[in-house]
Amino acid sequence: MKILPKNSGFKVPNNYFEKLPERVNDKINQNTFIPKNQGFTVPNDYFKSVYENVVTKISAAEEVKIVKLNLSKRKYYLAIAVVAVLLFFASIISNLTTSTTLSFQDIANSEIENYFNKTDFNFSTYDLAQMLPIEDMEIEVTDIIDTKINEEQIINYLESSTGIDIQELYKEDYE
Amino acid sequence: MVAEEILVRQLKQKDSQAKAFEVLVDAYKVRLYWHIRKIVLDHNDADDVLQNTFIKVYKNIHNFKEDSKLFSWIYRIATNEALTFLKSKSKLLGVTSEELQSLLLENLESDVYFEGDEIQLKLQNAIAILPEKQRLVFNMKYFDELKYNEISEILGTSVGGLKASYHQAVKKVEHFLKNN
Incomplete structure (x- = not known):
């Protein structure tokens, strides 16, 4: 068996395998019953007018580009210049005639309230106390609590809750 | 030319x-x-x-x-x-x-x-249901008889992908024409 040659001697035409898929396709196309004619038609002499129609469209587009576009650009620049000059004079006139300038007071209170209501600032009570000193607030203790509290009651409350002798503190301060 | x-x-x-x-x-x-x-x-x-x-x-x-x-x-x-x-x-x-x-x-x-007659109208119906890519490949291969490498250059798709698309398209069109 060892003396038998491996080469069988068969040959194929040049590029046989490269062209095989194309030939298979051709075969498929031959065997199919799909019609080759799709039934579309064109108006008489349609193809004779294609070049002229295309050239007419190109010329029209170029004319529009050269003449009308430049005109409209000029108009555009002119309009911008007129508006700019008018705005300039309007701002000067309004500055001369009105003495009022916008300030914090001009913002409607409702807008400020709305802003604070809707914005979560995450302020601590300490931050709030720092920002809103009690002496600046136009409120009395009685605005919050109905019963009037005298000084003696306050001292008694502070001494009992903190354990500090307030009278002693006074003495220390004056010594 | x-x-x-x-x-x-x-x-x-x-x-x-x-x-x-x-x-x-x-x-x-x-x-x-x-x-x-x-x-x-x-x-x-x-x-x-x-x-x-x-x-x-x-x-x-x-x-x-x-x-x-x-x-x-x-x-x-x-x-x-x-x-x-x-x-x-x-x-x-x-x-x-x-x-x-x-x-x-x-x-x-x-x-x-x-x-077109009834068959040609049916053919258009069959082509219309193909996905866009298959429709293009089918038209270019079957009717325009372009080569795969030409279609590949036009559509920017590999020849292998085009062959697969074309065979699927032919099958679908034939199936439609047989069954409708």
């Missing part, structure tokens, strides 16, 4: 551009028209798209880098123009691309530039 490289050179030079453009339109108008017509179906739409294709070629010839054939480049522009046209049309009518295909087929039945 003038050799492609010479034609391209003439198209890019101002003094020879007009004459070369006439040669180009004459050489490609029929093939391009039928390629476009198979995509948009209606004659007037095909005419619009064909003219726009040539205008794009004229305006963009300086951008043609000659790394592909002029024929493939023009076919690619025509294909893109036709597909873009269909997309704008479906947008304008407020319908999907599938619904637009049905509308185009309905119009085809009353189109004076369609003389």
